[in-house]
Amino acid sequence: MRIDDCYQLGYISKTHGLQGEVSVVLDVDNPSDYQNLESVFVDLSKSEALIPFFVDTIDVKASRALVKFDDVDTIEQAQELVKASLYLPLTSLPELEEGKYYFHEIVGFNVIDQQQGELGVVKDVYTGGSQDLIALIYQGKEVLIPINDQLVPRVDKKEQTVHVDLPEGLLELGTSA
Known part of the structure; x- marks a missing residue:
C-alpha cells in the first residue's frame, strides 16, 4: 500500500506498559468510529511503502487509543514504532453527504x-x-x-x-x- 492511496489516521506517541502496547493519537473527526479497527498501515521508513499491522486489541478514549498489535510483544518492539504514522486506505472513508468534503x-x-x-x-x-x-x-x-x-x-x-x-x-x- 502507498501513502498516496491512504489517509492518515494518527500516529504512535509512546509505548505503554511492557507487553508491546502503544499509545496512539487519533487525528480524525470521530475517533470512536475506529473502536473495532482490525488493521492499519504503518509508515516505518518514511518511504512510499506502508507496512500492514493487525490490531490485537484497541481501546479508544477521546482522541487517543491504546493499541496492541499482533506480533508486537515487548516494550523494545513497541519502541521501534514510536513516532510512526498510521494510515488507512482512502476507500475505507465513509461517503459524505452532499456539500461535505474531506x-x-x-x-x-x-x-x-x-x-x-x-x-x-x-x-x-x-x-x-x-x-x-x-x-x-x-x-x-x-x-x-x-x-x-x-x-x-x-x-x-x-x-x-x-x-x-x-x-x-x-x-x-x-x-x-
Missing part, C-alpha cells in the same frame, strides 16, 4: 473569492492546530485561509473549486513570512 479531496482545487475571483490552487490543508487552514500560493507567497462556514461557504467537487468569501485584508494577513 480535506485531502480539495488539494489541487481552484480557490475562487466572491470579490476578487480566482486566487490560486489549494496546495495543502494544514490540520492539527486550533484552526484548520487552506494553503495556497497567491502572488508568489503562501496564503493561509481558515476553514469555516463563513470564509469557505461552498466546495464544488464536480467543478473542483473552493468558493471563499474573504474579508478585505485577509490575503495580506494570511500571507506567511
Whole structure:
C-alpha cells in the first residue's frame, strides 16, 4: 500500500506498559468510529511503502487509543514504532453527504473569492492546530485561509473549486513570512 492511496489516521506517541502496547493519537473527526479497527498501515521508513499491522486489541478514549498489535510483544518492539504514522486506505472513508468534503479531496482545487475571483490552487490543508487552514500560493507567497462556514461557504467537487468569501485584508494577513 502507498501513502498516496491512504489517509492518515494518527500516529504512535509512546509505548505503554511492557507487553508491546502503544499509545496512539487519533487525528480524525470521530475517533470512536475506529473502536473495532482490525488493521492499519504503518509508515516505518518514511518511504512510499506502508507496512500492514493487525490490531490485537484497541481501546479508544477521546482522541487517543491504546493499541496492541499482533506480533508486537515487548516494550523494545513497541519502541521501534514510536513516532510512526498510521494510515488507512482512502476507500475505507465513509461517503459524505452532499456539500461535505474531506480535506485531502480539495488539494489541487481552484480557490475562487466572491470579490476578487480566482486566487490560486489549494496546495495543502494544514490540520492539527486550533484552526484548520487552506494553503495556497497567491502572488508568489503562501496564503493561509481558515476553514469555516463563513470564509469557505461552498466546495464544488464536480467543478473542483473552493468558493471563499474573504474579508478585505485577509490575503495580506494570511500571507506567511
